Amino acid sequence: MDPVSHLLRMARVMANLDRHCLLGGSTKMAVPQRQRLEAQFHVLLEGECQLLMAGAVLEMKPGDFVLIPSGSPHRIITPGQGTMHTTTEVAGDSFITTHSSDGGSPVIDLFCGHYAFDSGAGAVLFRSLPDPVHVALGASPDSDRTLRMLSTLMRDEAQYTGTGTAAILSALSTVLLAMVLRATGGSATEALWTAASDPRIARTIESVLKDPGADWPIERLAREAAMSRATFLRHFTHETGMTVGVFVTRSRVMAAAELLTSSDATIATIAGQVGYQSESAFTRAFRSEIGQTPARFRRDQRGHSGRTTPPGKSLIP
Numbered sequence: 001m002d003p004v005s006h007l008l009r010m011a012r013v014m015a016n017l018d019r020h021c022l023l024g025g026s027t028k029m030a031v032p033q034r035q036r037l038e039a040q041f042h043v044l045l046e047g048e049c050q051l052l053m054a055g056a057v058l059e060m061k062p063g064d065f066v067l068i069p070s071g072s073p074h075r076i077i078t079p080g081q082g083t084m085h086t087t088t089e090v091a092g093d094s095f096i097t098t099h100s101s102d103g104g105s106p107v108i109d110l111f112c113g114h115y116a117f118d119s120g121a122g123a124v125l126f127r128s129l130p131d132p133v134h135v136a137l138g139a140s141p142d143s144d145r146t147l148r149m150l151s152t153l154m155r156d157e158a159q160y161t162g163t164g165t166a167a168i169l170s171a172l173s174t175v176l177l178a179m180v181l182r183a184t185g186g187s188a189t190e191a192l193w194t195a196a197s198d199p200r201i202a203r204t205i206e207s208v209l210k211d212p213g214a215d216w217p218i219e220r221l222a223r224e225a226a227m228s229r230a231t232f233l234r235h236f237t238h239e240t241g242m243t244v245g246v247f248v249t250r251s252r253v254m255a256a257a258e259l260l261t262s263s264d265a266t267i268a269t270i271a272g273q274v275g276y277q278s279e280s281a282f283t284r285a286f287r288s289e290i291g292q293t294p295a296r297f298r299r300d301q302r303g304h305s306g307r308t309t310p311p312g313k314s315l316i317p
Contacts, residue, residue, distance in 0.1 A: 063138025
């Protein structure tokens with residue numbers, strides 16, 4: 001299985017399309033804080049707008065996708081002159097349709113939703129991403145072609161709103177996330193470690209994700225990338241936004257969280273399977289990333305999976 005599909009499967013991602021926004025000019029829409037283990041997303045199909053978050057301003061254009069892993073509150077503002085308008089909402093069976101309060105003609109076509117993920121691999125994955133993630137899916141011919149097909153399907157389903165609409169929109173939103181996590185080069189405003197543009201670095205990332213329990217000294221990874229130690233370290237940090245040590249630890253913790261959830265193996269056994277020589281060292285690393293000991297995490301997963309594992313099955317087989 002490829003790295004992005006593997007990560008989404010471990011993270012137990014469940015997508016929800018919350019609203020279809022057809023906003024007129026000079027309109028502001030407040031997007032509130034999400035619950036823990038939830039991250040908002042926006043995909044702009046037509047028009048231009050701004051996303052304001054904690055003092056930062058993102059200029060969104062057609063084909064742009066923004067993911068907010070922290071779930072932080074933010075605002076969407078459309079261009080225009082005069083008084084700023086608020087929004088009105090019409091609730092539907094599958095999602096909310098949002099318009100400008102003045103009833104003006106739409107200047108943007110925006111889909112908004114959120115991803116729910118588990119408290120193990122999902123929490124580690126989303127916390128490891130830039131906040132926010134801003135990707136121009138229309139920047140490359142391949143992603144632009146796929147986005148156009150998805151846009152047509154999303155609009156058709158938004159108009160149809162019949163049996164199965166919620167499930168179809170959820171699946172299409174998951175496809176968008178997979179496209180974002182593999183976006184490379186100039187399409188992403190910040191480095192995404194899931195989509196290293198340097199194939200040598202991408203190869204080492206895939207190797208660690210496939211076998212996190214192996215011994216991964218820097219020298220071995222540098223050899224695999226055909227680089228000197230110093231060059232490899234410099235390129236790896238540039239491509240991923242993190243050190244090699246942090247990446248290996250997170251990869252191991254994500255794999256361990258999956259094993260703690262899906263198997264009855266002892267914690268000591270799982271520690272060895274993901275590359276730790278002692279249970280105590282594993283427990284320290286796991287608690288640092290997850291915020292719980294492995295034993296507590298396993299109890300919580302089995303005790304109330306309805307919250308720590310989002311309802312429904314993962315859309316990644």
